[in-house]
Amino acid sequence: MEAPRRAPGGRAARLRTALCWAAVAPGAAWAAVRLGGLDRGPLVQLLAFTPYAAAASVLPLLLALALRRRWPAAVAALAAAALVAVVVPRALPSGQPAVTGPTVRLFTANLLAGAGDARALVDLVRRHRVDVLAVQEFTPQAGAELDRLGLDRLLPHRQLDPRVGTVGSGLYARFPIGEGGVRHNRGGWGFDQSHGTVAVPGAPAVRVESAHPSAPYALDQVGHWRADLAAQPPATPDGPLRILAGDFNATLDHAPLRALLDTGYVDAADQAGAGLVGTWGPYDGDPIPPVVIDHVLVDRRIAVRAVTVHRVPGSDHRAVLAELRLPAG
Numbered sequence: 001m002e003a004p005r006r007a008p009g010g011r012a013a014r015l016r017t018a019l020c021w022a023a024v025a026p027g028a029a030w031a032a033v034r035l036g037g038l039d040r041g042p043l044v045q046l047l048a049f050t051p052y053a054a055a056a057s058v059l060p061l062l063l064a065l066a067l068r069r070r071w072p073a074a075v076a077a078l079a080a081a082a083l084v085a086v087v088v089p090r091a092l093p094s095g096q097p098a099v100t101g102p103t104v105r106l107f108t109a110n111l112l113a114g115a116g117d118a119r120a121l122v123d124l125v126r127r128h129r130v131d132v133l134a135v136q137e138f139t140p141q142a143g144a145e146l147d148r149l150g151l152d153r154l155l156p157h158r159q160l161d162p163r164v165g166t167v168g169s170g171l172y173a174r175f176p177i178g179e180g181g182v183r184h185n186r187g188g189w190g191f192d193q194s195h196g197t198v199a200v201p202g203a204p205a206v207r208v209e210s211a212h213p214s215a216p217y218a219l220d221q222v223g224h225w226r227a228d229l230a231a232q233p234p235a236t237p238d239g240p241l242r243i244l245a246g247d248f249n250a251t252l253d254h255a256p257l258r259a260l261l262d263t264g265y266v267d268a269a270d271q272a273g274a275g276l277v278g279t280w281g282p283y284d285g286d287p288i289p290p291v292v293i294d295h296v297l298v299d300r301r302i303a304v305r306a307v308t309v310h311r312v313p314g315s316d317h318r319a320v321l322a323e324l325r326l327p328a329g
Helices: 010-036 043-047 050-056 058-066 070-091 118-127 140-148 219-230 255-261 268-272
Strands: 103-110 132-136 157-161 169-173 177-184 192-198 206-211 241-247 265-267 294-299 303-311 318-325
Touching: 010 043, 010 050, 010 058, 010 070, 050 058, 050 070, 058 070, 070 268, 103 118, 103 206, 103 241, 103 294, 118 140, 118 318, 132 206, 132 241, 157 177, 157 192, 169 177, 169 206, 219 255, 241 318, 255 265, 255 294, 265 268, 268 294, 268 303, 268 318, 294 318
Parallel strands: 103 132, 169 192, 206 241
Antiparallel strands: 103 318, 132 169, 157 169, 177 192, 192 206, 241 294, 265 294, 303 318
C-alpha cells in the first residue's frame, strides 16, 4: 500500500506560518503587558520603550499579510491597534478647561548631581520668563552657582534642600512660597522632594512639589520605585490646586504613574501634544533611545497652553517647560 503524499509546498507553508507567529508573538505579549498593567521585574524598564514598540508593531502585520497568514495577521492587527491607541494620543493636543486666571511658566530640570550647566539653566529661566523652577539632584555648589549667575534676582523666593550627590531638590519662584517643606522618599537612594505653596496673584494658591521617586535601575529596586510612586501626594480635585513636576523615573506606560494621574492630575506634555518628546537618554554614551520620564503633572482644573523640552548641558535629562493657565482666584 502506497504511503499518502504530503501536499506540495506543505512544509514551506508550515515554515511561513511559524515565521509569522514568531514575529507576531513579541508585539502581542507587549500589548498584553501594557494593557494589563503587568509591569513587574525586568518588564518595568522594557515598558518605557512602548512608543518604539508601537512604531515597530506594523512590521509583523505587514509580514503576515504578505505571506497570507490570516490568524497571525489578525493577532498582529489587534496588537498594533492596542499599542498605537495608547501611544498616538500623546502627540495630539487635548481640550483644555476654560479658565481665566493668570499664566504661569513652570520649568523642571534634573541637574545630574549638580553637573548641569548653571549658566545655561539661568539663561533658559531668563529667556522664557520662568515663574516657578523645580530642580532635582540639586547640590550646594549648584545652588551657589545659580545665585551667582542671577537666579536669586529672577526667582527670589525658594524652598531648597541642597545635598551632596543626587538626593537634593529645590523649588524657586517669582512669587512668595509658603508652607514649605521637604518630603523624604524612603526607597532606593532616598531622593528628597522640596515643596511649598506658591501665591500667584489673581489665582488660588498652588501647591508645587519637585518630584523625584526612586529609579527602577535594577531588579531589587523595582519595589522601591513602586512604593515611591504610590507615596506621591494625590491630586485634590475638591481642594487646593496641586502640581508635581520633576523626574518621575516612569513613563505613561507604567501603571503606577497612571494610577497617580487617576487621582485627578493630567500630564502637561500629553495634554499639549508633546508627550512623545524624549527627556532622558542616551546615558553615559550607551545607545539608549530617549524616553519620557520627566513630567509636569497638573490638577485637571489647570489649562495647559504649551510644553517644550530643552537641553541642559552636563545633565543626562532634558528640562521641561510647561506654560499653564490657572483658574481665577
